[in-house]
Amino acid sequence: MQQLTFPDVGEAAVLADPAFSSNKRRPLHRWVNWIAGFSADFVASTIERYLGSADPASACVLDPFAGVGTTLVEAFRRRFGTVGFEINPFAALAARLKLACVRLDxxxxxxxxxxxxxxxxxxxxxxxxxxxxxxxxxxxxxxxxxxxxxxxxxxxxxxxxxxxxxxxxxxxxxxxxxxxxxxxxxxxxxxxxxxxxxxxxxxxxxxxxxxxxxxxxxxxxxxxxxxxxxxxxxxxxxxxxxxxxxxxGRGAQPALAAVHAMSFFRAPECLRPQSIDLVVTSPPYLNNYHYPRNTRPQVHWLFGDHAARILRQMETESFGTFWQTVRDLPPIALHMPHAGLGERLAALRDVSPGRGAYSGAGWANYATTYFNDAYRFFRVLWPLLKPGAHAVIVVGNSLLKGIEFQVDRIFADIARMVGFDAAVEVVRSSRVGSSIVGTGLRSKPRGARAALYEAAVILHKSASHPDGSV
Ligand SMILES: C[S@@+](CC[C@H](N)C(=O)[O-])C[C@H]1O[C@@H](n2cnc3c(N)ncnc32)[C@H](O)[C@@H]1O
Structure with a gap:
């Protein structure tokens, strides 16, 4: 397969390992296991690195894909303002209660x-x-x-x-x-x-x-x-x-502590422009993990008659949507120019063409939607950040039908198009998991073995963009 080149980025493992496993024993974090949740230590070291000398009373930490609230809890414990968006109502409930329990009788x-x-x-x-x-x-x-x-x-x-x-x-x-x-x-x-x-x-x-x-x-x-x-x-x-x-102290509350059980793409409805100092997040990976299906029991049993509507909405509003949602659609176009990514998507589209829903075309639609949503994400994020703010976004690379997508590098490129300065730091050079998607759903194609890793994409909104416009 043709090797594509991406702009060189600095790589240094200076942030803590983002793996979730240590959360299973940590106060508050241990309440709910969440797939691809990241570790409290990772968030703590990131907050320390970027907001170490900030006044908690006037600084706010955002997690646009809050999951069960790892970022929110770590910010809250340090008395920073914090706000999260989470499309899954079960995860949003967990995140909200981890903050609300400060006023529990x-x-x-x-x-x-x-x-x-x-x-x-x-x-x-x-x-x-x-x-x-x-x-x-x-x-x-x-x-x-x-x-x-x-x-x-x-x-x-x-x-x-x-x-x-x-x-x-x-x-x-x-x-x-x-x-x-x-x-x-x-x-x-x-x-x-x-x-x-x-x-x-x-x-x-x-x-x-x-x-x-x-x-x-x-x-x-x-x-x-x-x-x-x-x-x-x-x-x-x-x-x-x-x-x-x-x-x-019981009832202690930073200026802002909010969990919105809704899509981050609607954040401008509830967040003021230039109100965020730091973002620490991990969006869904390019591995088609189906959060709505995997939490169907909790959504039905906890949210009763609203469940069917909530699950449909999650399916359509999820970052990147799902392979099942877009595989049968006509070819979806990239919303931004990126030569290397475009070539990779074209190569993916051509893999096993006769395999109907399982052909490369369906997976190319899925990956295209995923990167289009990344572009949309950075554009929604930009005006919300204060000039000088940072965003740390943990993602993993993926193999789709044997073709590797270095999601971290592609995200960095897309963020640059929106105006951010961007760098990548590899935080885990090997990880377990099933981001390998082969000819079936999860099977590995023979001979295609690229190491799975996780990286933090570090974005900076330079202070020279004081008006917050793109
Ligand atoms: C990798 S997980 C984040 C886990 C989190 N870091 C933690 O420690 O719990 C990604 C989360 O993004 C949520 N999500 C997907 N699309 C979303 C959207 N458009 N807006 C807000 N959240 C979304 C998913 O429900 C999932 O919980």
Whole structure:
């Protein structure tokens, strides 16, 4: 394959590793596992590097693709103003609660956890005894019935929860419903704890895409406790909220702390021009990871009747959209000139032409949409930044049908077209994951093996553009 050259950029591993794994043990960050979330250490070192001497009272950190709020939490803990956009309402809920828990009534929260523990304990004892005694038929007949029902529009190939687990889940939702009127914040903490744990006692599993357990060679879950994982999660949340309140003072609030559950492309509706000092973010990678599908259960179970509309909207408004959305469309054109990228897309378009939806043309449409959205992203971002501000954007390279896209370098080029100064720093020279997309969906084409890496694209809005115009 022809080698294409890109402008030379400085590369030095001076930022911390952005991998998420250490977040699994960190206060607040450990509440929800999020694919491609990045590490608190990476964000902390980035904030230190660019805002080390800034006055937190007047500086604001933005994450346009906030996920479960890693950037927002690290900025908030340092008393900076912070704002995030996140199209997935489950992730946005997590990000919002991680900030809102600074004003949580801890004693009431603890009491609500203890009551749930006791009540669900009784439900589980009865459920398990009846299920053991009567097996799969009629075991529910003499048990009290929950008022909650499964979300109407939610379908799954295998039953999402086994019958006794479903019974326990519905009683959990009854309890959360009762909390809503008295203390919506506490009710939301329970909803999040349920959303964060539900796949664990379901017949589905993350591998890292969501699939049925039998599909991954795992047995169905005949029965399991819902109470234990939910209470463990809530206890974690209580401890972390207490720590945050000790650190910042209960109710402490920077000038701005907001999570918008909407597309960043609509940011000008809610952010003032030239209001942002630093951006730390990682947009979806060019690997077609389908966030909406992979969080379908949480969206349905937590957002009920709105789920179908939310999922449709996520599908169309997601950065880069998805291969499934654009593969059958006529060829999509690049919105900006980039010779190297144009040649690569043309080469991709020509791969395996007879393979219908799986041909290179579909993948070329996907990659084109992705880079068009990058162009749109930088144009929306530009006016929001103060002159002198930086944006640190973590991305990974990708292989589509054996053709490598150095997303970091292409992003840097596109950002330069918008007016930014841009450089690239490789932050992880090898990473695991499935950004290799071959002739099937995830299979590797023989002979095509380029190392996967992650890089930070570092943008600077020079102070010589004081009017913020492009
Ligand atoms: C790589 S993840 C970011 C994870 C984040 N760094 C963290 O630590 O949790 C990318 C996120 O972008 C979100 N997203 C995709 N398109 C978006 C859009 N147009 N506006 C806002 N968020 C979007 C996805 O839902 C996903 O959560």
């Amino acid at each position: 801890l004693a009431r929260f603890e009491a609500a956890i203890a009551t749930y523990d006791r009540l669900l304990g009784e439900v589980e004892t009865e459920t398990d005894a009846a299920y053991r005694a009567n097996g799969s038929t009629d075991w529910e007949a003499r048990l009290p019935q929950p008022a909650s029902a499964p979300p109407r529009a939610f379908r799954s190939r295998v039953p999402f929860f086994s019958p006794p687990v479903l019974h326990k889940v519905l009683f959990t939702l009854d309890y959360v419903g009762g909390l809503r009127e008295g203390d919506p914040l506490i009710a939301d903490m329970f909803r999040l704890a349920f959303g964060a744990t539900m796949v664990g006692y379901s017949n589905y599993t993350y591998e890292p895409s969501l699939g049925s357990r039998p599909g991954s060679g795992k047995a169905l879950i005949d029965n399991a406790s819902v109470r234990l994982p939910v209470v463990a999660k809530l206890s974690e949340m209580l401890a972390d909220a207490a720590e945050l309140q000790t650190m910042l």
